[in-house]
Amino acid sequence: MxxxxxxxxxxxxxxxxxxxxxxxxxxxxxxxxxxxxxxxxxxxxxHQPNSSDExxxxxxxxxxxxxxxxxxxxxxxxxxxxxxxxxxxxxxxxxxxxxxxxxxxxxxNESKTSCKYNSNCYSHDCQYxxxxxxxxxxxxxxxxxxxxxxxxxxFSHSTTYVNKSCRYGVNCLIQFSKDGLEHNSKFLHPCRYAEFCTKKEHEIYLTHESLCVRLCRYDGNCEKLIDPIHRSKFGHKNLPYFLIPCQYQQKCVDQRKEHRMKYSHGEKVNDVVSNQQKQMCKFGIHCTDQSDDHQKRFFHSTK
Known part of the structure; x- marks a missing residue:
């Protein structure tokens, strides 16, 4: 069979x-x-199984x-x-x-014609x-x-498949939903633990870029553990940087600390994360440089 x-x-x-x-x-x-x-x-x-197979x-x-x-x-x-x-x-x-x-x-393969390119071939693998x-x-x-x-x-691929980053990043509502499996197979999201993730080899569908943030001096005693913005700006021992977006967002009525420590409710964490890794442009809102390279390197004050 x-x-x-x-x-x-x-x-x-x-x-x-x-x-x-x-x-x-x-x-x-x-x-x-x-x-x-x-x-x-x-x-x-x-082959015949041995002791290491189990x-x-x-x-x-x-x-x-x-x-x-x-x-x-x-x-x-x-x-x-x-x-x-x-x-x-x-x-x-x-x-x-x-x-x-x-x-x-x-x-x-006995009934197929040999491909002259052999293992260097990038197409018609079922014909030859x-x-x-x-x-x-x-x-x-x-x-x-x-x-x-x-x-x-x-291994080679006739066309390189590269997952695109989800435009909503850590604020994505689909990532942890019932429709997340298909969405996550197509789009990358930041790992909640960033560079301190211990499962990187199993989470290739997540990015693990270093946030380069300081540890919170209050750590586990911090009173802002329910604040998604604070969590993304400061590290806390054994806690992720990013909270899971609550499906109810601002309409959520669950005020329990356990819930608020785990879920975010509409806070735009992406803006904080991206700007932490950029320099401030001295021209601010008056900057006229709209090139991709400049936008990647600098963030612009709105004041």
């Missing part, structure tokens, strides 16, 4: 969708146990469930989450695909055979979302 299901589709997303169906037994979610069983089958197909499987499953920072359920993962994860972490994706290499080379293609061209190609340097240095 595994062999037949993986060799039939040509498109990568079809393969991953079939893997999801196999793992989930045609349900709308997968649990840890089913993923582990699938990976065990892959290892058995490749740890490897556990590590892969943990990475998969930790990958989506919006996934509040640590026991199951749905199809959309699974596919996005496979697109954004190619190394993790390959752990589910090893059987495809030998199958394609021994069956599909390409030696060692797996190790040079990413199978996701233009649909790949893995922006890690390690992946980009090792």
């Amino acid at each position: 595994l062999i037949i299901s993986l060799i039939v589709p040509c498109e990568m997303e079809q393969k991953i969708s079939l893997i999801f169906q196999i793992c989930s037994l045609n349900k709308d979610h997968i649990d840890r146990q089913k993923l582990s069983h699938y990976l065990e089958a892959v290892i058995h197909f490749l 740890q490897k499987i556990k590590s892969i499953v943990n990475q998969l469930f930790q990958f989506d920072h919006q996934n509040n359920n640590e026991c199951i993962i749905n199809k959309d989450q699974f596919i996005i994860c496979m697109k954004k972490n190619y190394e993790l994706c390959l752990a589910f695909l090893p059987p495809i290499v030998s199958l394609l080379s021994s069956n599909e 055979s390409h030696d060692n293609l797996l190790y040079s061209q990413c199978q996701w190609d233009v649909n790949c979302m893995d922006q890690s340097k390690q992946h980009r240095d090792k």
Whole structure:
């Protein structure tokens, strides 16, 4: 069943969708146990399992469930989450695909004409055979979302996919909503912990630029922990710089400190963050230089 299901589709997303169906037994979610069983089958197909395989499987499953920072359920993962994860972490994706290499080379490629460009080819990968293609061209190609340097240095893509930064930045209301998965697959957002994030390798869909701000002298005793602007200007131990935008914004009636420490309510934090990293233009509102380079380097007083 595994062999037949993986060799039939040509498109990568079809393969991953079939893997999801196999793992989930045609349900709308997968649990840890089913993923582990699938990976065990892959290892058995490749070679006789050894003592290190159990740890490897556990590590892969943990990475998969930790990958989506919006996934509040640590026991199951749905199809959309699974596919996005496979697109954004190619190394993790390959752990589910090893059987495809030998199958394609021994069956599909026999009836194909060899491409004269081989692994340097950037198109028609389904029409011609390409030696060692797996190790040079990413199978996701233009649909790949893995922006890690390690992946980009090792695999080629016919068109480079680069996520654009969300224009709303840390104020984005979609990022943490039920529609966040699709939105976050297309747009980058600043990590709430910035340069102090401990999960950078799992959060390539977030940016981790240094804010270069001072630590608040009151730290945990600070009375402004509910102020999103203050939080973005000063660091506080074990607390993120940025708060999550509350879906109700200014209409929110929840005045509890716990809520206000975690959520922002319409404060424009983006302006503060961007201006912290710029110099003040001496001409202020009278400046006539509208070039992109100037605007990136300087902010302009409105007074």
